[in-house]
Amino acid sequence: MTAAPVWSVDPRTGKQREQVGTEATAQEVDAAVRAAHGARAALADRAVRSAFLRTAAAGLDAAKDGLVEAADAETALGPVRLTGELARTAYQLRAFSDIVDEGAFLDVVIDHPDDTATPPVPDLRRYKVPLGVVAVYSASNFPFAFSVAGGDTASALAAGCPVVVKAHPDHPALSELVAGVLRRAAAEHGIPEGVVGLVHGFEAGVRLIEHPLVAAAGFTGSVRGGRALFDAAAARPVPIPFHGELGSLNPVLVTEAAAAERAEEIGDGLAGSMTLGVGQFCVKPGLVLVPSGAGGDRLVKSLTDAVADTAPGVLLDHRMRDNFVAGVGERAALAGVDSPVPPGAGGEHTVSAGFLTVPADRLTEDGGHDLLLEECFGPVTVVVRYSDETEATTVLSRLPGNLTATVQLSSEEAAGQGRGPEILAELTPLAGRVVVNAWPTGVAVAPAQHHGGPYPATTSGSTSVGGTAIERWLRPVVYQNAPQSLLPRELRDDNPLGLPRRFDGVLER
Structure with a gap:
């Protein structure tokens, strides 16, 4: 049977641009995995690994113009956004190179024998080793940062794991170009x-x-697709770790005092966050709890004005456009739901941003409005008007896990007065990142970052952004009573590699 062709498609028109290749056969997948498996030894030297990552970053920088042009042709995300994302991707590779050089990720722990302990402690030496070949499933909405050279790939290579990337069908030509940069x-x-x-x-x-x-495996995408792969990973004869980012509503709670103090500012900020990138960010605020009353009304008026002025945009592909139009239509048809700015089709190939409003009491009981508690990919959010703190807390208690949870506080509440601490305590179980008086869109690549959360936000407790993302691809191993001559260099007493370690209970740097 002839393999199906793979086409590059222009989302602005829906037309095929060029044939990039063909879908991989079973034999080709096997060959790719075996080639990656055979490359493991070449990554064993941390100096070589680090240099490879830096060269890859430099290669992306050097090919910037062509890569951005190819990415824009396939995603319609625009040169400005894509140039910034490519810079972030190169920075991420360099950041992991620094992590490899430092070596703290190896988590070296050495305990010498102690016969006085109960039970006696033998000679124990522990560190972390790479798991092996990592399967990476690219995301549609970040063609650089969560794709072929993105965070999963960068962190896996830094850990010493080769990768096989399943290219996203929305940017196959770009995927080939970036893979070429990494291979060179x-x-x-x-x-x-x-x-x-x-x-x-x-x-x-x-x-x-x-x-x-x-x-x-590492995955970023839909709940349906990610759950299918997650289940397949668990059903294997030998199950494997599956680190999936599946979906997130990213709730926002606006307190009554915050609405009274700065309603217009919050409304404008929300509009910018929910429409950023045509609403195609995984941390887009999808449900916003706004108080009833004058402050909340002013916020909704500000949001209405700002969203109404937002120009129609192009989604990543026509399937997503169709799903968005159908999804907002189904939500808008629910009893008690209003559409101050109706979201939906903007033209033959575009969508219009908008938002829905609903009284909180429609969501405080199980029933026909549960659809509003599910992510809708695209430029839309649901504003829930609550009458008191109990009602807001009840809605929050019904939410699934999220990547982020945000609270907008007044200046007094932010200073520790009122319910600020209680609200943060309520939001913490819901998400991996709790945001105060800011917006969740924008995920900084930093050592302290955590991009993950309770299911279905992610299928594990790990992060896909930041230095600790490397931990997903490592496992600990301990050597007991092994002679110095047989030990890996990382575990020898004289510390020939100068690694950070915990030596007989003392942390050395």
Whole structure:
């Protein structure tokens, strides 16, 4: 049977641009995984690994113009947004190079024998080793930062794990270009080009998660697609870790005092956050609790004016556009739901931003309004008008896990007066990142960042952004009573590599 062609498509017109290749066969998936598996030894040297990541970052910088042009042609995200995202992606590679050089991620712990302990302690030496080949499933909405050279790939390579990437169908041509940059960087340091594999096609993605040499997987996408892969990873004869980012409503709570103090500012900020990137950010605020009364009314008026002035935009593909139009239509048809600015189709290929409002009492009981508690991908949010703190708390208690939860406080509440501490305590169980008097859109690449949350936000307790993302692709191993001559260099007493470690209970740096 002839393999299906893979086309690059222009989302602005829905027309095919060029054939990029064909969907990978079972044999091609197997070859890609085996090539990656064979490249593991070449990543063992941390100095080589670090240099490879830096060269890859430099390669992305050097190819910037062509990469941004290709990305814009396939995603319609615009050169400004894409240039910034590419810079972030290169920075991320360099940041992981620094982490590799430092070596703290190895978590070296050495305990010498202690016969006086109960029970006696033998010679124990612990550190972390790479899992093996990582399957990476690219995201649609971040064609650089969560795709072929994105955070999953960068952190996996930094951990010493080769990768095989399942390219996203919304940017296949860009995926090929970026994979080429990474492979050329690998070759410069004597690493086989198969250290970064790339396959296309839905069936290829399924075969990838099932391949016996794949040791872990990273995914960013829909709840439906991610859950199917998550279940497949667990159903294997040898289950593997699956780190999936599936969906997030990213609730916002506006207190009555905050609305009274700065309603217009909050309304404008919300409009900017929910329409940023045509509402295609995984941390877009999708449900906003706004108090009843004059302050809340002013906030809604400000939001109405700002969203009404937002120009129609192009979503990443026509399937997403169709899902958005159908999704907002179904939500708007629910009893008690109003549409101050109706979201929906803007033109043949565009969508119009908008928002819905609903009284909180429609969401405080199980029933027909549960759809409003699910993410709707695109430029829309749901404003829930609550009458008192109890009603707001009840709505929050019904929410699933999220990447972020935001609270807008008054200046006095932010200073510790009133219910500020209680509100943060209520929001903390809901999300991996709690935001105060800011907006969740924008995920800084920083050592302290956490981009994850309770299910369905993610399927694990790990982060996909920031330095600790590397921990997903490592496992601890301890050597007991091993002679110095047989130990890995990282675990020897004389510390020839100068690694941070905990030595006989004392943290050394």
